[in-house]
Amino acid sequence: MRTDDKLDQMEERPTDRARPRMTRTRLWLFGGTLAVYFAIVVGVLANTWLVTFDWQLMFFRPYKQWPAIHEFLDYFVVLGQRGPTAVAVAAWLGWRCWRQRNLHPLLVLGASLLLLNMTVGAAKLGMGRLGPHYATTVGANEMWLGGDIFPSGHTANAVVTWGVLAYLATTPLRRRTLSVIAALGALGVGMTTVYLGTHWVSDVLLGWAAGLLVLLALPWLEPAMTLAEDRLMGLLLRLWLRRPESLRGPLPAGLPAPVSRQRVAPDGEVLVRETVGAGAGGRGGTARTPDGRPHHPPRPHTTRAERSPVTPAGSRRPPHADRVPRATPLSPTSGRGRNGTG
Template sequence: MRTDIFARLDREPVPPKIVIPRMSSTRTALFGGTLAFYVFVVAAVLTDSWLVALDWKTFLFRPYQQWPGLHAFLDYFVVLGQRGPTAVMIAAWLGWRSWRQHTLRPLLVLGTSLLLLNVTVGAVKLGLGRQGPHYGTQVGSPELFSGGDIFPSGHTANAVVTWGILAYLATTPRTRRYLSLGSSALALGVGATTVYLGTHWVSDVLLGWAAGLLILLAMPWFEPMIGRAELAIFAARDRLRAYRGARAGAPASPGEDEPQPPRRPSDGEPPRRPVGAARSGRAGAAGSSVAPGQAKGTLAQSRTHHPVRSDRPPVTPAGNRRPPQSRQIAGG
């Protein structure tokens, strides 16, 4: 049994059974009610209703002046709703869980939710163009279509999504219940803090809560796409590993380890015999006797297939360089 401090760093031998949430009737009803609330808040701001009057009353009350002792703490607490720091923290934790559970689903779910958050919230922000409380020009005005990007609250929606995704990915009902309560309290606190600091209207925070909750409730609709993306990524990884293995096992050059095919003679070129066969053939010809009747045919055949090299020295323009053989004198 291992007792060192690194024993807990081992990957889980058998991944836990992950139950993927489905779009049940309860979840569908919650999605429909949240969507209706979202439309109601947008319509109330567009029609300059009592909700806009509540926005101005809360801002003119100036909560940051009523309880100045909380200001220093809440300046740091509101960072838990900023997209950059929270995304890094949650991605680090989910990356660890992905490695332990042998799956990419946690990271893919986080990426999908953040993409939906940026698209939906960003589109409404730019489309309505509402200014923040500190940039209001007329008391009682909704401050719409003025080039702002404050409605809905991005801090609030981001807090709902990034911290709520932990509850969505929980593997046990008890853990999901506790994480749901914790993430809800954190999202409510971040939204209220932005109202306290005067950076958002009350209606901004209400719409931010609804926007984040809509994304969490709609995530089961994107689970099939997430599953296909995970399979595609693993398939690409396997192909890359196979390619690297093939490259590592291949020879450095094709001429070193692989045998080369024999060269075929070109047209008009006599076929070449192996060196050993040629030597053995010459030795056999020297040691064998040829009948007189076969000498002429054998000589013609040898001239046809294997030209006989002349023993005469080559004659060059400078003359014969081979010294003449001395003639033997009879009786000498």
């Protein structure tokens, strides 16, 4: 069997669910969280009661009040470290990409972590706050001193990394369940950093707000992620098609099946046959409908030879017992009878 015939029989990539959109509720949540974010920053900059509470809890030293749980929380706080959590979640989402035959889950994780590093990293370096262990003046907000703990990176990373799993959930029940689990995990990681004395309470509050802003902003990045997915899928498909036929093997999972196009002469002879990727705009990717669902062209059918239509000979009118065919001449007797003279 020829390679082009094999490509015609390949299974098409299944349609995945619609991508999340920026709804009015999500937009209100984003605006409210952004207001809380700036309120925390202003509260720390103005040395309000928030800074006083930071110092009171720092002098309380929770790690000395409950030393029995110190060892456990040393391991638990790893759930907020970017390296281990990113590897674990990427492995799970990579398996989902293979099952769903698209790159959307990994692209969501990559986009969220990139946005998190840009926003949280800029805030950390821009405000330069020192942590409790390095504080210099009692009662001061410790800002602009070259630190990098405001907001809490562990807390924000826990919100985003585990929240991505809820964002990618396929059913409302799973989304609600994973949202609760991610919220509890992020809450635990944030309070653990306060227990260990590595962050102020205000650091943790700002970390929660920063991570939630990243999750709420993901629908705005969906068009860019869809474009990137189409380009990557088209690139992988073109690389696969450039390999020699003897080394190609089966089409890798996740690539849209190529479509075989051909032009046939009236006598049934194939004039031109070419194999192209099922993509929009000739990019080799996957065409999509306006709501974000991928659209796949129908699988081509086996071409049949075209024959010129043949007009059947004779009359097409059905036979009738009382009807005299036109080809039979009327007899004189029948003519006289019809005129009433016979």
